[in-house]
Amino acid sequence: MAEKIATRDAYGETLIELGRELKNLVVLDADLSKSTKTAGFAKLFPERFFNMGIAESNLVGTAAGLAAAGKIPFVSTFAVFATGRAYDQIRNSVAYPHLNVKICATHAGITVGEDGASHQALEDIALMRALPGMTVIVPADAPETKQAVRAATKHQGPVYIRLGRSGVPVISPPDYQFEVGQVAVLRPGEDVAIFACGIMVSVALTAAELLAQKDIRAEVINVSTIKPLNVQQVAAAAAKTKAVVTCEEHNIIGGLGSAVAEVLGEHCPVPLERVGINDVFGQSGTPADLLAHYGLTAEKVASAAERAIARKQL
Secondary structure (H helix, E strand, O other): OOOEEEHHHHHHHHHHHHHHHOOOEEEEEOOOHHHHOOHHHHHHOHHHEEEOOOOHHHHHHHHHHHHHOOOEEEEEOEHHHHHHHOHHHHHHHHHOOOOOOEEEEEOEOHHHHHHOHHHOEOOHHHHHHOOOOOEEEOOOOHHHHHHHHHHHHHOOOOEEEEOOOOEEEOOOOOOOOOOOOOOEEEEOOOOEEEEEOOOHHHHHHHHHHHHHOOOOOEEEEEOOEEEOOOHHHHHHHHHHHOOEEEEEEEEOOOOHHHHHHHHHHHHOOOOEEEEEEOOOOOOOOOHHHHHHHOOOOHHHHHHHHHHHHHHHOO
16 A cells, blocks of 8 residues: 655745745745644744735736746636636636745545535536646645655745645655656556556556556556646557546546647547546535546546447447
């Protein structure tokens, strides 16, 4: 059993490391620093931490000003608040002037659990993806999160990093190197390509094992950079396997499934099955129960792969 670490924990640890290395790095939070794991940074670097209170618009607007003054601001709150309550400020104060603000939102997706639909961001990738110049990253595990946060400090321009509440299995190989705009083939295959992001990467790997029991060779691809999506790599995998599945803890509209569908439609039309939240809101429940209820399981991903393979034979 792979070790489970929450991506938000990895984020908090990396902020502290970067705080020691980068004197112009500042962190802002909206009264949720214990949950977003920015509290460790606040304790060590109080002069570079700003608790803006429950005022998300102010949070982003202040970060924009700090970025304009040459700082590297990291903004944190729950994903539903970061992308929903502060969307206007992100659009007009950060994305439009292309300022160097890093939005690291935690508690994304239905695995927020018992907090229910009001706190389960299922459309945040779609909102951020639609903004010109916004880079969108969804790390698969703790090691990738650490690398992605570091990469964000070197990337000029706005970045949205989507993090979770629950622990997720560590699946990145020891020699894994994250790079903005690249995808990673975690398991080679020829019969179907499974593109996944976030917590669904580990689920996709399990699905590939189930498919292997039926002599189906599935290629599992970690798409941690949703935007800019690597069109060449996605199209190449689709052309090789001629059947595609996408998996995400997000609405199938506007997220990874839509991004891949756009590539396939323009460059390599092949059968596509999308596994995700099917255009509904979440509800209260344990993360495990919610994942099962909404079909975000290895068994459902494997079934989707079989449907995609069957369609390419028509």
